[in-house]
Amino acid sequence: GESVGLHLPTLSVQEGDNSIINCAYSNSASDYFIWYKQESGKGPQFIIDIRSNMDKRQGQRVTVLLNKTVKHLSLQIAATQPGDSAVYFCATVPGAQKLVFGQGTRLTINP
Amino acid sequence: GAVVSQHPSWVICKSGTSVKIECRSLDFQATTMFWYRQFPKQSLMLMATSNEGSKATYEQGVEKDKFLINHASLTLSTLTVTSAHPEDSSFYICSARDTRYRADKPQHFGDGTRLSIL
Numbered sequence: 001g002e003s004v005g006l007h008l009p010t011l012s013v014q015e016g017d018n019s020i021i022n023c024a025y026s027n028s029a030s031d032y033f034i035w036y037k038q039e040s041g042k043g044p045q046f047i048i049d050i051r052s053n054m055d056k057r058q059g060q061r062v063t064v065l066l067n068k069t070v071k072h073l074s075l076q077i078a079a080t081q082p083g084d085s086a087v088y089f090c091a092t093v094p095g096a097q098k099l100v101f102g103q104g105t106r107l108t109i110n111p
Numbered sequence: 112g113a114v115v116s117q118h119p120s121w122v123i124c125k126s127g128t129s130v131k132i133e134c135r136s137l138d139f140q141a142t143t144m145f146w147y148r149q150f151p152k153q154s155l156m157l158m159a160t161s162n163e164g165s166k167a168t169y170e171q172g173v174e175k176d177k178f179l180i181n182h183a184s185l186t187l188s189t190l191t192v193t194s195a196h197p198e199d200s201s202f203y204i205c206s207a208r209d210t211r212y213r214a215d216k217p218q219h220f221g222d223g224t225r226l227s228i229l
Contacts, residue, residue, distance in 0.1 A: 034217050043117070043204045043220035044155070089154060099145070099206075099218060101154045 012108045019077040021105045023090035026071060030092040035064060035075045038087045038104070047075070047088075077107075085109045113139050115207050117221030124195065125229055131191045132224045134205030140185040141207035145218065146178070149202040161188040185210065195228045202226075 013019045025033075031052040036044035050057045050064045050073075057064050063076040073090050090102045114137040122130055134144055142163045147155040159180055160168040167180035177199075179191040188207075192199055202225055206218040 036220075041223070041225070043115075043206075043222045045220070046217045049217055098157055098160065101156075103154045 009103065010106045010108065012110060013080050014110050015080060015082060017080055019075075019080045019084070019107055021075045021077075021088050021090075021107065023073040023075075023102050024071055025073065025090075025092055025102075027092070027094045028068075028071065030094045032093045033064070033066060033073050034091045034093075034099070035062075035073075036089045036091060036101075037084075038089065040086075044089060080107075080109055082109050082111070113207075113209060113219040115205065115219045115221040117205055117224055119224060120222060121225045121227075123227045123229065126196050127194055128228075129191055129193045130195055130226060131189055132203055132205075132226075134188045134190070134207065134221055136186045136207040136209075136219070139207075139209045139211075139219075141188075142185060142210045144182060144188040144205055144207045146180065146188075146190050147204045147206070149204060149223070151202075155204060158190075163188075192226065195226070197228045200226055200228045 034049040035047040037047050038044045048059045048062050048064050050066050055066050061078045065074045077084055085108055087104045087106045089104045091099050093099055116135045116137055118133045124130055144161040146158045148158050149155045157170050158173045161180045161182040163182045163185050169175045177193055182188040202223050204223040206220045208218050
């Protein structure tokens, strides 16, 4: 079955540095990937998505990279700010209706 | 942007009580809504898919008689935790997908309901 996992459960970066959060998936049929940000006590907030016919997509201060060969997804956050502190989840919709979440990475910003 | 409202945001009640949580899509119609449960420091686990006008589809291991779902309109789904016990304490989150879009469009999430059973 589909599984989506993250390489690191926690990530600590200096304010102003770039952050890279990684995610691995197992189902090669997955064709749509989403990154969500979850702040404490809140629901997930959509950040950026990418489809399998792309390998890179950029948003405001965020970039998602997709490597289908090794089934790897990453989220890059440029010039990390205190407000970026949160848990970040990758998720995929493996050919069906349901969203499958990874385990999450907690991003902590050091001043 | 699309907004999903969840109510209440926090509830504390005694063991044996039934608790109803509402999930509303405020500016779009949602044929399909989803209910998740999240334990501390864990990911979201899908409990059930709520379908407007039909029965919900439950994930394996989720008791449908304990977690009653009603999706009576295109903007409202409710989750009732019946005879709640302390082990049901968790963060319950709903999401909704805009009816106009395909499955490969992001779902919009509510801000969750913290349920604490004493």
